[in-house]
Amino acid sequence: MSKKRTSRQTRAATKQNMDSRAPVMTMDAFSNPAARIGFGTLDLLQATEYPMTRMTQNYQLLTSLYRENWIIQNIISTIPNDMMRKWYDLRTSVAPEYLKQMTQLERRTQIRKKLLLGMYWGRLYGGAVGVILIKGHNDMSMPLNLDTIMPGSFLGLHILDRWNGVYPEGELVTDPEDPDFGLPMFYTVRNDETGTMVARVHHSQVIRFIGRELPWMEQVTEQYWGESEVEAIYEELTRRDNVAGNIAALTFRANINYQETDGLDQLLGSANAEIQRRFWNTLAAQSVMESNFGTRMINKGDAIHNTQYTFTGLPDVYDRVMMDVAGAARTPVTKLFGRSPAGMNSTGESDLKNYYDYIDGLRETELRGIIERLLPIMALSAWGRIPDDMDIDFPPMQTPDAKDVAEITERKSNAILAAYQNDLIDAATAMQELKSLSDETGLYSKITDEAIEAGKGKFYSDSRSMQDPMAGFSFPGSTGEDDVGDGNEDSAAGEG
Numbered sequence: 001m002s003k004k005r006t007s008r009q010t011r012a013a014t015k016q017n018m019d020s021r022a023p024v025m026t027m028d029a030f031s032n033p034a035a036r037i038g039f040g041t042l043d044l045l046q047a048t049e050y051p052m053t054r055m056t057q058n059y060q061l062l063t064s065l066y067r068e069n070w071i072i073q074n075i076i077s078t079i080p081n082d083m084m085r086k087w088y089d090l091r092t093s094v095a096p097e098y099l100k101q102m103t104q105l106e107r108r109t110q111i112r113k114k115l116l117l118g119m120y121w122g123r124l125y126g127g128a129v130g131v132i133l134i135k136g137h138n139d140m141s142m143p144l145n146l147d148t149i150m151p152g153s154f155l156g157l158h159i160l161d162r163w164n165g166v167y168p169e170g171e172l173v174t175d176p177e178d179p180d181f182g183l184p185m186f187y188t189v190r191n192d193e194t195g196t197m198v199a200r201v202h203h204s205q206v207i208r209f210i211g212r213e214l215p216w217m218e219q220v221t222e223q224y225w226g227e228s229e230v231e232a233i234y235e236e237l238t239r240r241d242n243v244a245g246n247i248a249a250l251t252f253r254a255n256i257n258y259q260e261t262d263g264l265d266q267l268l269g270s271a272n273a274e275i276q277r278r279f280w281n282t283l284a285a286q287s288v289m290e291s292n293f294g295t296r297m298i299n300k301g302d303a304i305h306n307t308q309y310t311f312t313g314l315p316d317v318y319d320r321v322m323m324d325v326a327g328a329a330r331t332p333v334t335k336l337f338g339r340s341p342a343g344m345n346s347t348g349e350s351d352l353k354n355y356y357d358y359i360d361g362l363r364e365t366e367l368r369g370i371i372e373r374l375l376p377i378m379a380l381s382a383w384g385r386i387p388d389d390m391d392i393d394f395p396p397m398q399t400p401d402a403k404d405v406a407e408i409t410e411r412k413s414n415a416i417l418a419a420y421q422n423d424l425i426d427a428a429t430a431m432q433e434l435k436s437l438s439d440e441t442g443l444y445s446k447i448t449d450e451a452i453e454a455g456k457g458k459f460y461s462d463s464r465s466m467q468d469p470m471a472g473f474s475f476p477g478s479t480g481e482d483d484v485g486d487g488n489e490d491s492a493a494g495e496g
Helices: 002-020 059-068 070-085 096-109 111-125 216-221 229-253 264-269 273-293 314-329 349-383 402-421 427-436 449-454 460-467 480-495
Strands: 089-091 127-134 154-161 166-168 186-190 197-202 206-210 255-260 303-308 391-393
Touching: 059 070, 059 111, 059 229, 070 111, 070 229, 070 314, 070 349, 096 111, 096 154, 096 349, 111 127, 111 154, 111 206, 111 229, 111 349, 127 349, 154 349, 206 349, 229 314, 264 273, 349 391, 402 427, 427 449
Parallel strands: none
Antiparallel strands: 089 391, 127 154, 127 206, 166 186, 186 197, 255 303
C-alpha cells in the first residue's frame, strides 16, 4: 500500500514540476558566433533587410519612369500587346453576316485599343478601370440590367487609371456568386480639377485592370488595387542603368595620353600665376595641334605615354544585368530588349515557348473574364439577342510555318484514313475528325454537316464492294459443286 502511495506522489510531483517550468521558444536556424556566420551574428548577410516601400503609391516616380525610360515602356506594353495580338475567336452558330456586325461594332467602339490602355495603366499604376458606356443609362449607380440594352446602344469603354479621378468606396460586394465578391461595390468618378463628383458607378458597369496581385491586407492598403509592375523591377532597372552608364563613361577613357613633365608639382604649387598661365597655354596649343595633325611637340627629355582601356568582360556583366531585368519583367530578352539570342546554339525558341505558355495562361485567367463580361452587352447591341451557344476560344500564340503545317496535316490525315480503311470508324466520324483539324491546319473546313450526316453508318468495306461491279455474282468454275451440276445438266440436255 505504501508503494502505491509513493508512486502516486512521485507522478504528482513530476507533473507539478512540468507545469511549473517556464515555456521555452525553440528556433530552427544555423548560427556560428565564433565564425560570425549565421543567425544573430555580425554577418554581412544578416544585416540584409527588406523594408516596406510601397513604391506603387509614388505617382510622380512611376510617371517619370514611364515617360523617360524605354525599358519601362516595353515592360508595360509588351505583355498586353501579346495578349491582344491574336484577339479571340467567337464560337456561335449565327450566320457569317452577324459575325461581321460584331466585328464592325468592335472597330467602331475601338474596344481592343481601350482594353490595351486599361492594361497599360493597370500595370503601370497598379490599378485602372474601364467604365462601360451604354446609351440611355444615365444612372450608373444601378446594377447593369441586360434587358435594358437596346441595339446600337453600346458606346465602348472609358478608361481611367487609379490616379485619374476614380475612387473605390468602402462598401464591398457580399454576394459569393458575384464575380466581384470581396471587391468594392461602387466607384466614385470625380473631376480632379473641381473636385465635384461626376458619377457613382456600380461595380457591374466597371472593368477592373490591376498589375500584380497582392495579399488581402495589402489590397486593403492599396484601396483594393494591385501592385505596379515597376515596383518589382525597380532595383534591377537601377542596376542596369548604372552599369550601362558606367560602360558608356568608360569609352571616354578608352585611350588616354599623359605627359611626363619635370618639376610639375613645383610649377603648380609655388610658381606665380603668369608662369602657370603660360604653361596652360602651352598645353592648350599642344592639344590643338594633336587634334588637327595627330602630333604633339614636347621638350627634349619629356615623355608622352599612351594608355588604352580594354573592355574585356564588360559585355558579360551587361548581359547578366539585362537578363535579371528580363527575368523580373517575366519577358524574354529577345522581346524586351529587341536583340537576337547570343551564345553557342542559342535560338531563343525555348524562351519564347515558355513565354507564350505564360501569355496563354494570362489570356485564360485575366482576358477571358473581361471579354465574357463584355460579350453579352456587345451581342445585344449588335444583334439584339444573346445566342445560347456563344463562347470564345483563344488562338494559339505560336503559329507553325507552312512546312510544319503540311507535315502535321499529312500525319494526322493518314492516321484518320488508316482508321477508316480498317473499318474502325465510319465515313461520318472520319469527316468529323478531318474537320476538327481545320483550326490547326486551315484545311477541311469546307466539309458540310450534310456530308457528315450522309456518311453515318457507311464503312470503308461497304464503299469498296459498291465500287466492284461484279461483286455478289458467281461464275462457272468458281466452286466444284456448280461445275459438276452444270456438266450433268448439259449432258442430259444433249442426250435429250
